[in-house]
Amino acid sequence: MEFKVRAASRQDIEEMLQLYFSFTEHFVGSAARTPKSFVRMLRKRDNINYVALDSQNRMVGYVHATLEKRNHTGEFREIVVDPKHDSEQVASLLVEKVTADFNKRKVAAIVAGSLRNPVYERIFPKLGFIESESMGVFMYAILNAQKLLSELEPVFANRLKGAEGWNGLAQIQCDEHSLFLEKTTEKVQQIVWTNQPVDFKVMLSGAILVKLIFGVTDPLECRKSGQLKVEATVGEARAVKLLERLFPRSQFLIMDFW
Amino acid sequence: MEKSIVFTIRNYVKGDEAALSRIFSECFGPTTPRRLKEWYRSEGVRPEDVFVGVVDGKLVSCVEQVFKQLHHGEGVYLKNAGISGVCTDSDYRCKGMVSNLMKRALEKGRQNGLSNASLYTGLNIPAHRIYERLGFIDVMTWRTYMKYLDYPYLFGVWVRYLNRSLKDSKVAARKLEDWKKSVAIQLKGVGTLSFRFRKNRFERLAKPPKRVDIQFSTDLETYVKIRRNVIQWEDAVTSGKLKVAKGELSDIEVFKRILHWRWDE
Numbered sequence: 001m002e003f004k005v006r007a008a009s010r011q012d013i014e015e016m017l018q019l020y021f022s023f024t025e026h027f028v029g030s031a032a033r034t035p036k037s038f039v040r041m042l043r044k045r046d047n048i049n050y051v052a053l054d055s056q057n058r059m060v061g062y063v064h065a066t067l068e069k070r071n072h073t074g075e076f077r078e079i080v081v082d083p084k085h086d087s088e089q090v091a092s093l094l095v096e097k098v099t100a101d102f103n104k105r106k107v108a109a110i111v112a113g114s115l116r117n118p119v120y121e122r123i124f125p126k127l128g129f130i131e132s133e134s135m136g137v138f139m140y141a142i143l144n145a146q147k148l149l150s151e152l153e154p155v156f157a158n159r160l161k162g163a164e165g166w167n168g169l170a171q172i173q174c175d176e177h178s179l180f181l182e183k184t185t186e187k188v189q190q191i192v193w194t195n196q197p198v199d200f201k202v203m204l205s206g207a208i209l210v211k212l213i214f215g216v217t218d219p220l221e222c223r224k225s226g227q228l229k230v231e232a233t234v235g236e237a238r239a240v241k242l243l244e245r246l247f248p249r250s251q252f253l254i255m256d257f258w
Numbered sequence: 259m260e261k262s263i264v265f266t267i268r269n270y271v272k273g274d275e276a277a278l279s280r281i282f283s284e285c286f287g288p289t290t291p292r293r294l295k296e297w298y299r300s301e302g303v304r305p306e307d308v309f310v311g312v313v314d315g316k317l318v319s320c321v322e323q324v325f326k327q328l329h330h331g332e333g334v335y336l337k338n339a340g341i342s343g344v345c346t347d348s349d350y351r352c353k354g355m356v357s358n359l360m361k362r363a364l365e366k367g368r369q370n371g372l373s374n375a376s377l378y379t380g381l382n383i384p385a386h387r388i389y390e391r392l393g394f395i396d397v398m399t400w401r402t403y404m405k406y407l408d409y410p411y412l413f414g415v416w417v418r419y420l421n422r423s424l425k426d427s428k429v430a431a432r433k434l435e436d437w438k439k440s441v442a443i444q445l446k447g448v449g450t451l452s453f454r455f456r457k458n459r460f461e462r463l464a465k466p467p468k469r470v471d472i473q474f475s476t477d478l479e480t481y482v483k484i485r486r487n488v489i490q491w492e493d494a495v496t497s498g499k500l501k502v503a504k505g506e507l508s509d510i511e512v513f514k515r516i517l518h519w520r521w522d523e
Contacts, residue, residue, distance in 0.1 A: 025333055029398075032327035032335045040300065071415050072408075108408040108415075115400035124403035130479050134402050135487045137386070139394035140376045143339070143364060148373035151336050158332045207395045213330055214397050250331060252398050257378055 001054060003090055005097050008049035008062060013038045015059040016051070016080075020255075023080045027253035028214050029138070037256075048074075048101050052081075052090050060085045063094035067105060074102040076112035078255055079119070095123055115254045138254060140214070142206045149179040150190075152213070156246055157181055157188040163245050166238060168199030172246070174209045200242050203229040215250030219243045263313060263353050267362055270308035270320075277317035278310070283426035285345035287419070309363050311346070311355045318347040321359040323367065328376070339367035341377035344385060348429045351522065356385065360392055382487060384522065402486075409478060413451045417462040420516065424458070429521035431458070437512055442466035444475035455516075472505035472513055485517050 008016065013035050024030035041064055042049055052061040061081035067074050076098065081090045102110055113134070114120045125131055142148050149172065160170060160183050169191070172179045180191040180198075204212070208227050211217040220240065222228035232239040270278070275291035282289040297303070301324050311319030322343040327335035341363060346355055367375055377394065379386055406412065424430055440454035440463070452466040466473070476484075480499040483489040491514055494500035502510070515521060 024329060028329050028331050030329045032329070072411060103407075106408075108406070108411040110405045110407070112403045113400055114402070115398065120403060121401065124405075127405070129403035129405045130482060132402050132404065132479075132483050132486055133488045134400050135381050136378055136399065137381050137396050138376065138378055138398045138400075139389055140374065140397050141364070141389075141392065141394040142373065143368045143375055144373045147371070148336075151373055152330060152334070155330055155332045155334045206393075210395055210397065216397055254398075256326065 001085075001088060003052045003054055003060060003088075003093055005050050005052050005093055008042060008051045010039070010042055012051055012059065012062070013042070016062050019059055019062060019080055019082055022082060024253065024255070026083060026251070028250045029252045029254050031254070031256045033255075048098050050094055050097050052094055054085075060088075061090040061094055063091075063098055065098045065102070067102075067107065072106070072108040074098075074105070074107040074110045076110070076120070077116060079117050079123075081119075091119060091123055095127070099127070115252075118251055118253065138252075140210050142210065145174050145206055146177040148209075149174060149177055153179060153181070153190050155213075157190070159245050159248070160188045160242075163242055166234065166242065168234070169194065169196060170242070170246075171198045171201040173201065173203045174206055197233070198231070199233045200239065201231040202243065202246065203231070212247040214252050215248070216252060218249070219247040263350070265311050265313045265318070265350075265353075265355060265358075267309055267311055267359060270305045270310055272305075274310060274317055278320055280426065281318065281320060281345050281347050282343065283423075284348060284428070288422045288426065306366075308343075309359045309366075311350075311359055313350060318350040319355040319359055320345055321356065321363045323363050328374075336374060337372055339364070339370075339372045339375040341375060344377075344379075348427065348521070352384075357388055357392070360388065364392065404482065406478060406482075409445065409448045410451060414462050417453050417460050420460040420519075423519055424460070427519075427521060430515075430519070433512070433515065433521055434458070437509075439471040439509055439512075440467050440469075441513060442470045442473040443481065444473070445481055446475070446477040448478055470504060472509055473503040474500055474505065475503065476500040487518055 016038050017033060017035055020033055041047060046067040046069060048065040048067065050063050051059050054060050063079045064077045065074060066077055079091050079094055112120050112124050156172065156179065160181055167183050167185060170181045170183065180194065181188055182191050208222055212219055219228060223230060230239055230243060275294050279289045279291045279294050282294065303322055303324055307323040309321045310317050320343055321341065324340040324342050326338050326340050328338045330336050344356055364375055377389065379389060434455065438456045440452065442450055442452040444450045450466055452463040454461050454463060476494065476499055480489060480494050484491055484494055495502060
């Protein structure tokens with residue numbers, strides 16, 4: 001498909017925001033945005049913002065890059081492409097456009113970080129960028145485990161909803177706190193307390209829960225190493241499937257540093 | 259931990275910017291009160307979200323909270339206490355101030371009904387251990403991609419940055435007091451870049467002096483990775499990627515500190 005690229009303007013904000021959410025919903029860790037953050041992004045004169053449009057002028061991607069005048073360095077901050085147009089070279093098109101701009105402005109260096117988009121790992125090495133590990137790390141702490149479990153209820157309920165051919169009571173026990181979810185054919189609902197036997201129980205520490213939420217560890221590996229325990233009345237094959245359904249492999253992505 | 263001191267914790271008040279930007283400059287690189295205020299405004303940081311440590315009326319430490327909604331999967335965004343701007347005046351480090359400020363900030367987050375917190379930090383810095391003790395766990399490191407189009411220009415920027423950082427770093431100024439040396443770096447594909455340090459100033463040299471104190475050759479990628487602390491100097495020497503032509507061991511140790519701008523023991 002043919003795409004065209006043009007500079008982003010304030011009229012694009014709504015579409016950019018929609019695109020941002022449809023892109024980031026496939027990742028975990030990304031921050032929620034408001035139109036205000038896009039206003040800020042487009043307002044700064046030294047920012048370089050382009051949008052990619054399809055033949056019907058629908059936005060399929062955008063790029064946001066910044067120019068650090070003091071160091072004369074250009075930085076790719078985000079490249080967002082509609083998941084429906086993945087592998088159609090939209091990102092490469094946007095990168096080429098920004099790189100040409102950077103070259104015009106005679107930057108001394110161009111930088112991009114994989115935490116902002118894992119696809120960078122495919123794009124930038126091909127363009128002759130030096131690849132380097134960063135000595136930075138994103139850290140996460142649970143302040144209130146019971147509250148976090150309750151807040152995560154919609155996440156787990158939605159995942160259990162898709163567990164076909166299984167109904168019953170599931171328990172996620174993190175340290176001394178628990179979340180009970182009862183699945184019936186019609187719905188999945190949170191139970192405050194019950195004396196009925198649990199059909200599927202996962203026991204894990206807060207640290208493992210965090211790593212599983214952010215998709216940086218594998219639930220089956222954790223089980224094998226004893227970091228996560230499962231008690232189930234269902235068969236082994238079903239227990240493995242339920243575990244994988246509750247904690248699917250996700251890709252971590254952060255757009256905003258703070 | 260060294261001997262503790264008497265200090266108080268309070269929230270940020272208007273007028274703290276100058277003292278805060280001084281500590282920020284020492285910890286994170288040159289910052290001005292104006293830039294600090296701009297950052298607070300753009301991130302929506304309120305005075306009650308900034309905790310400062312005060313000793314004898316002097317502001318010496320800081321921790322901030324920035325609130326974000328993070329995606330936890332299935333379209334569910336949870337409010338998160340983002341910890342940032344953690345810094346302490348070098349004369350007041352290792353006295354438990356940051357731990358205390360962090361505890362107050364996290365407690366405030368808890369009181370405000372937040373279930374989780376997050377932060378970004380360096381892996382090889384003392385603060386990382388403090389965060390681990392407070393219950394933070396490592397989730398993700400990342401990769402950076404860099405393309406250098408004019409490295410000699412960036413070298414000049416770096417030398418200027420060293421002078422600016424030196425102005426703000428009391429520890430560096432003390433350690434470099436009697437260090438008067440020149441350095442020549444031969445980078446494959448870039449050329450020879452050199453600077454000297456004397457009279458408390460870093461000075462870029464157009465060409466290396468005849469009697470250089472430290473001289474080594476390597477490729478740009480290795481040099482950048484050493485600077486970023488991804489490759490250790492010793493490992494680069496052992497693997498043959500970096501060849502030291504000249505330099506006393508003690509001088510190279512100081513040079514490594516300059517490269518990383520790390521002055522704490």
